[in-house]
Amino acid sequence: MQNACPECAGDLTVFEDAAPWCGRCEWNLDAFAPVDGGWAARAVARLDRRAGFRAGRALVALGESAVSRRATAGFVVLVAVSVLLTAGLLVTAGIGVWLIATGRLLPPILLGGVLIGLAVLLRPRLGRLGHAVDGGWTLPADSAVAALVSRIADATGAPRPHVIVADLRWNASAAVVGLRRTRVLRLGVPLLLALDDQHQVAVIGHELGHLKHDDSLRTLVTMPARTVFGRLAQYTTLPPGDAVDRGLEGVLALAYSAVQLVMGTLSWLFWTLHLGLHLIGAAEQRRAEIHADLIAARAAGHRAALESLDVLALASRLS
Ligand SMILES: [Zn+2]
Numbered sequence: 372m373q374n375a376c377p378e379c380a381g382d383l384t385v386f387e388d389a390a391p392w393c394g395r396c397e398w399n400l401d402a403f404a405p406v407d408g409g410w411a412a413r414a415v416a417r418l419d420r421r422a423g424f425r426a427g428r429a430l431v432a433l434g435e436s437a438v439s440r441r442a443t444a445g446f447v448v449l450v451a452v453s454v455l456l457t458a459g460l461l462v463t464a465g466i467g468v469w470l471i472a473t474g475r476l477l478p479p480i481l482l483g484g485v486l487i488g489l490a491v492l493l494r495p496r497l498g499r500l501g502h503a504v505d506g507g508w509t510l511p512a513d514s515a516v517a518a519l520v521s522r523i524a525d526a527t528g529a530p531r532p533h534v535i536v537a538d539l540r541w542n543a544s545a546a547v548v549g550l551r552r553t554r555v556l557r558l559g560v561p562l563l564l565a566l567d568d569q570h571q572v573a574v575i576g577h578e579l580g581h582l583k584h585d586d587s588l589r590t591l592v593t594m595p596a597r598t599v600f601g602r603l604a605q606y607t608t609l610p611p612g613d614a615v616d617r618g619l620e621g622v623l624a625l626a627y628s629a630v631q632l633v634m635g636t637l638s639w640l641f642w643t644l645h646l647g648l649h650l651i652g653a654a655e656q657r658r659a660e661i662h663a664d665l666i667a668a669r670a671a672g673h674r675a676a677l678e679s680l681d682v683l684a685l686a687s688r689l690s
């Protein structure tokens with residue numbers, strides 16, 4: 372009975388080193404080969420994969436409503452949190468300036484400097500063009516690839532990218548960066564070479580879909596909610612090791628332990644908030660991918676769009 376499903380008695384599928392699963396009732400489809408690393412890394416990977424599997428199932432159950440363009444409650448929450456955080460950063464910087472301007476003693480002036488520094492570190496970032504083209508080659512506007520990208524953009528109603536960058540990654544991406552909101556399309560040459568013509572159109576169509584739906588703007592207006600608590604968690608994490616490891620004794624050891632306790636609790640709190648906001652944001656991100664896939668299908672046809680997804684799923688094994 373080794374090859375029968377314990378749930379529905381259907382045939383089990385066995386593939387390479389993966390745990391066997393049932394294609395009929397999806398039994399054991401959420402079992403994954405263990406990853407390398409410590410128990411924490413393995414637990415995170417396991418939870419991550421389970422969550423991904425559940426999300427995929429929920430997506431199938433959503434059906435048509437998954438493609439609605441209405442703002443989700445999650446998106447509204449992220450924008451509201453971002454507005455509050457941005458206001459908080461401005462107030463923090465303002466108090467810092469006030470402390471420095473009115474301070475006559477050193478401590479308030481130093482505190483003012485710390486507050487301004489914190490606000491600067493936590494600020495939302497627009498991204499830089501230099502960084503977006505880093506490690507790649509900018510393609511000339513009269514290149515064959517640029518002509519193809521323009522045709523796909525025109526056919527799908529997506530805006531043309533200002534800059535097209537070729538690199539050596541098994542990936543493609545689109546972003547809008549800098550104060551002037553420059554649209555950058557990055558295309559990995561190995562990925563393009565592995566795809567046939569129609570699949571290339573689908574992949575480029577998908578990335579242009581992100582530009583058409585202005586996903587960068589959606590990312591920007593939710594950025595404080597998705598980054599501030601993560602950075603705070605990072606800044607409040609002390610290096611590993613206790614007072615004894617640091618060679619501290621007596622009162623100093625006690626003080627260090629107290630600092631560790633306070634900082635550890637703060638860090639855990641920030642990290643939990645960060646994780647919670649990302650869980651809310653994940654649904655929004657999935658919707659953005661679905662909408663980009665719809666543009667891919669409009670550009671290259673449903674069949675090529677689906678096939679290109681299969682090739683992309685294999686890319687991590689090829690790279
Ligand atoms: Zn079954």
Ligand SMILES: [Zn+2]
Nearest residue numbers: 577581660663
């Ligand atoms: Zn995408």
